[in-house]
Amino acid sequence: MSFPPDAAARLRSETFVRSVELHAELGSTNDRALELAADADATLPVLVLAERQTGGRGRGANRWAAPPGCLTFTLLLRPPEGLPDAALLAPVAGLAVAETAAGLTDAEVGVKWPNDVLLRPAPPVPGVEVPWGKLAGVLCERPRLDRVAVGVGLNLNCDPAAFPSHLPRPAATLRGERGPHDALAVLIDLLVRLEAAFTDLAEGGRLDPTLWAARDVLAGRAVSVAAGAAKVSGTACGVTADGALRVFDGQAAREIRSGTVDW
Known part of the structure; x- marks a missing residue:
């Protein structure tokens, strides 16, 4: 995953991000964001973006495998005012990721509570169920009351053969009939969606169950x-x-x- 020289400038001018850290390689964008959270004078939101992430984290002890072509970033921002529970950010962000991904593929894109985005290609034969693969994950952490880190890993242009074979669920990628995708354009679109989602959350303080239901892969299972x-x-x-x-x-x-x- 690589970005053009003007990436940081475009991200600041075309999205709500005010500060950008673009790393050629980083262990974990969330870890770096948590370090930045200690700075009370930081200009927020801060975007920590890695062209290559080597030690990504998931929920609990899970690790996030990020082969070449994976879009990995973390937003450090103030929690939406009136937010009753920071745990709401994960499903809200997951929906934004799913909507962005759905515009890049003809496959079915769904969400799995609380923080996963899945992809399922059309069946080769009608009536045959194709398994869902994990396309993206969201990790939200709140290092202090006035800071929240929203980390996203999205398999954007990954080669399917590059994923580890021992994953609990097969990985999915958006690289396919329409790929490779313009990583900066996708990131800008996703950040615009995240800003709108967080604004709605600040105004209503709730997740919209109807929006979730439209992509819910667990319902009825x-x-x-x-x-x-x-x-x-x-x-x-x-x-x-x-x-x-x-x-x-x-x-x-x-x-x-x-x-x-x-x-």
Whole structure:
């Protein structure tokens, strides 16, 4: 993944980003953003962008594999005013990533609670179900009350053969019938969508369950959710306006605010 010499200037002029760090190589854009969060005088939002990321992180102990062609960045910004829970940022950002990706492919693009974006190509034969592959992930961290880091990894121009073989779910890439894609143009489009999504969140303080439902890959599926020491099994039935996953366990719809989903 490479960017033109005027990338930082265009990002500052065409998006809401006020400061840009563009690294040829970086361990983790989120780690760098967390370092910058300690500076109370930083001009926000700050965009930390890596042409190559070598130590990307996911939720918990998960790692994010970023082969060449992966778009990896982190936004450091002030949380939207009135935001009740920073956990809402992950699904909201995930929807923005999904909408951007959907404009770059003819394949189906969906979201998986709480922070994954998936892709499923059209079946080669009608009636045959093709598995979803992981296209992107979002990692939100709040190092202090007035700072939040929103990290995104998007498999934009990756060669499918470059992904590790041991991944729990197959990786997907947007490189295909329309690729390779202009990374800077895609990033600008995504940042514009993120600004609009965060503005809506600041004004309403809620996730729109209808928007989520349009791309929800879990709805109607049997799931098992590990939430701390508890485990809930049942049928996924959407998300609430405050970002909780709803699972019908046979007796009632349980609302889960944090956890890991197997399906």
